[in-house]
Amino acid sequence: MAASADQTYDVIVIGAGPVGENAAARASATGLSVAVVEAELVGGECSYWACIPSKTLLRPGAVRAAARATPGVADPGPLDAAAVLAWRDETTGEGDDSGQERWLASAGIALVRGHGRLIRERVVEVAPEPGSGDDDGATRLLHARCAVVVATGSAPVLPPVPGLAEASPWTSREATAAEEVPASLVVVGGGVVACEMATAYADLGSRVTLLARSALLGGAERFAGEAVVEALREAGVDVRLDAEVSEVSRPEIGGPVTVTVREGRGVEQVTAAELLVATGRRPRTADVGLDSVGLATDVPLDTDDSMAVRGTARAAGGRPWLFACGDVTGRVATTHQGKYEGRVAGDVVARLYGPDNGAPEMPPEGARSWTRYAASADHTARTQVVFTRPQVAWVGPTEAEAREAGLPVRAVSYDLSWVAGAAVTSPDYAGRAQVLVDTERQVLVGATFVGPDASEMLHAATVAVVGEVPLDRLWHAVPVFPTVSEVWLRFAEEYGL
Numbered sequence: 121m122a123a124s125a126d127q128t129y130d131v132i133v134i135g136a137g138p139v140g141e142n143a144a145a146r147a148s149a150t151g152l153s154v155a156v157v158e159a160e161l162v163g164g165e166c167s168y169w170a171c172i173p174s175k176t177l178l179r180p181g182a183v184r185a186a187a188r189a190t191p192g193v194a195d196p197g198p199l200d201a202a203a204v205l206a207w208r209d210e211t212t213g214e215g216d217d218s219g220q221e222r223w224l225a226s227a228g229i230a231l232v233r234g235h236g237r238l239i240r241e242r243v244v245e246v247a248p249e250p251g252s253g254d255d256d257g258a259t260r261l262l263h264a265r266c267a268v269v270v271a272t273g274s275a276p277v278l279p280p281v282p283g284l285a286e287a288s289p290w291t292s293r294e295a296t297a298a299e300e301v302p303a304s305l306v307v308v309g310g311g312v313v314a315c316e317m318a319t320a321y322a323d324l325g326s327r328v329t330l331l332a333r334s335a336l337l338g339g340a341e342r343f344a345g346e347a348v349v350e351a352l353r354e355a356g357v358d359v360r361l362d363a364e365v366s367e368v369s370r371p372e373i374g375g376p377v378t379v380t381v382r383e384g385r386g387v388e389q390v391t392a393a394e395l396l397v398a399t400g401r402r403p404r405t406a407d408v409g410l411d412s413v414g415l416a417t418d419v420p421l422d423t424d425d426s427m428a429v430r431g432t433a434r435a436a437g438g439r440p441w442l443f444a445c446g447d448v449t450g451r452v453a454t455t456h457q458g459k460y461e462g463r464v465a466g467d468v469v470a471r472l473y474g475p476d477n478g479a480p481e482m483p484p485e486g487a488r489s490w491t492r493y494a495a496s497a498d499h500t501a502r503t504q505v506v507f508t509r510p511q512v513a514w515v516g517p518t519e520a521e522a523r524e525a526g527l528p529v530r531a532v533s534y535d536l537s538w539v540a541g542a543a544v545t546s547p548d549y550a551g552r553a554q555v556l557v558d559t560e561r562q563v564l565v566g567a568t569f570v571g572p573d574a575s576e577m578l579h580a581a582t583v584a585v586v587g588e589v590p591l592d593r594l595w596h597a598v599p600v601f602p603t604v605s606e607v608w609l610r611f612a613e614e615y616g617l
């Protein structure tokens with residue numbers, strides 16, 4: 121459904137990434153009229169330059185490693201890089217978002233292509249983006265009868281290193297969309313993007329150097345980052361920790377790039393065919409017109425747990441009119457957690473403004489925890505998987521974070537290679553898992569799994585954490601023999617049950 125001329129909708133969502141789409145779908149399903157404004161591609165960063173292409177680039181290496189670790193399976197040899205990149209293109213649709221556009225239409229959601237910006241309360245100006253599709257070159261105004269949801273995502277940050285910007289380095293966009301595999305690659309950063317892309321490009325045959333200023337995967341348990349360092353080194357990646365990049369030089373764009381690195385032992389230069397900078401992202405709030413409604417720009421949009429933006433005037437009846445969800449809030453930067461926030465925002469808007477469709481009553485602010493009207497899991501049960509080899513998957517706080525928050529926790533750790541399921545997976549199976557038990561309440565508050573396919577083991581822990589399942593009840597959740605999930609029995613035994 122293409123929108124035309126200036127129009128009024130019940131709800132306007134700025135940004136049609138995975139998060140905006142979810143907010144729009146939940147609000148629209150209740151009968152509210154909804155328009156989403158998109159400046160680039162419907163589906164957002166995740167579909168074209170982030171989650172989907174990166175996971176496609178990582179999967180062939182994981183399959184090859186599994187084959188190599190299984191007796192009797194022939195070594196598949198080097199990856200066919202051209203075939204991997206072609207599969208990546210297939211999964212991203214090569215930037216064709218017509219499928220997502222059809223999905224919006226089928227859900228009855230209007231799509232307005234262009235750059236959306238608030239110009240006053242509940243009024244969004246949409247300026248055409250060159251080449252963005254069905255615009256007729258005219259700026260249009262969209263009026264929201266009820267609410268505006270900002271879901272504009274985030275953009276990569278380049279640190280202010282002399283010569284870096286001029287060297288035109290790759291960010292995650294270029295790394296996930298590359299048409300060729302560079303012979304050598306320097307990766308700056310030690311977070312999720314750096315670790316995943318170092319793994320993928322080493323798999324694809326690049327000679328990779330990873331420069332991290334501290335340990336790897338700072339948001340995860342330390343033992344997880346250490347396992348990734350070891351595995352990357354085994355895969356041939358030159359991992360340098362405590363390495364500060366002080367200068368970058370690239371005499372010719374497209375030519376070799378030289379990075380000056382300060383390490384404990386002195387100053388060194390590393391030259392490679394390409395440079396990837398993966399030093400974090402910032403919420404995209406600079407050009408959304410937030411100043412027109414009295415909010416600061418270029419900082420994360422501060423929301424409460426109903427995803428209502430704090431600091432804006434309220435509509436009649438004290439109802440909030442401005443909501444935000446996903447990366448733009450700075451709460452959590454993953455697709456799944458952002459989509460959860462999008463569902464919360466959509467449900468809150470629908471309950472506050474929509475027709476009565478039998479949805480549960482919304483409790484007063486402060487009493488909404490664990491209802492569909494509050495993104496409570498953002499605080500206590502956020503989940504993340506890093507698709508390195510080994511994979512790193514966790515829910516809830518790390519042990520250090522839990523202690524800092526004053527929780528009385530005991531960490532119970534177990535070597536995954538000791539369970540029968542590991543022995544029948546591979547003779548070389550390596551991994552570690554840890555749960556955090558709140559010793560006063562006798563429930564799990566966090567868990568970390570490091571190992572092959574750890575991603576698929578996480579959800580059991582998430583259910584236990586969110587459900588606050590008492591340990592003596594968890595004892596009756598009998599894990600299947602011989603699976604790696606038998607570690608759950610070992611956790612209980614180690615804890616003393």
Ligand SMILES: Cc1cc2nc3c(=O)[nH]c(=O)nc-3n(C[C@H](O)[C@H](O)[C@H](O)COP(=O)(O)OP(=O)(O)OC[C@H]3O[C@@H](n4cnc5c(N)ncnc54)[C@H](O)[C@@H]3O)c2cc1C
Nearest residue numbers: 135137139159164165170171236272273446447453454455
């Ligand atoms: C390399 C990489 C790999 C990742 N892998 C994973 C993963 O495996 N799993 C995971 O959970 N997360 C992953 N993430 C994180 C994930 O991509 C983000 O958390 C997710 O995309 C956030 O969704 P969003 O809808 O908030 O923002 P986005 O996906 O960024 O979407 C925002 C949309 O808003 C549009 N927009 C912005 N401003 C305007 C405006 N003013 N007007 C109109 N439209 C506008 C943009 O064009 C975009 O389409 C990865 C990130 C990176 C960089």
Ligand SMILES: NC(=O)c1ccc[n+]([C@@H]2O[C@H](COP(=O)([O-])OP(=O)(O)OC[C@H]3O[C@@H](n4cnc5c(N)ncnc54)[C@H](O)[C@@H]3O)[C@@H](O)[C@H]2O)c1
Nearest residue numbers: 279309310311312313314333398399400401453505506507
């Ligand atoms: N599998 C996934 O869920 C997945 C995959 C990729 C990205 N993401 C999300 O995307 C977001 C961005 O990822 P990211 O890896 O860019 O950020 P990040 O915050 O995970 O890591 C940033 C890294 O850059 C380093 N750094 C920061 N400033 C620096 C500087 N000036 N010089 C040198 N190093 C510097 C930090 O120490 C850290 O190691 C993350 O929040 C992540 O959640 C998720």
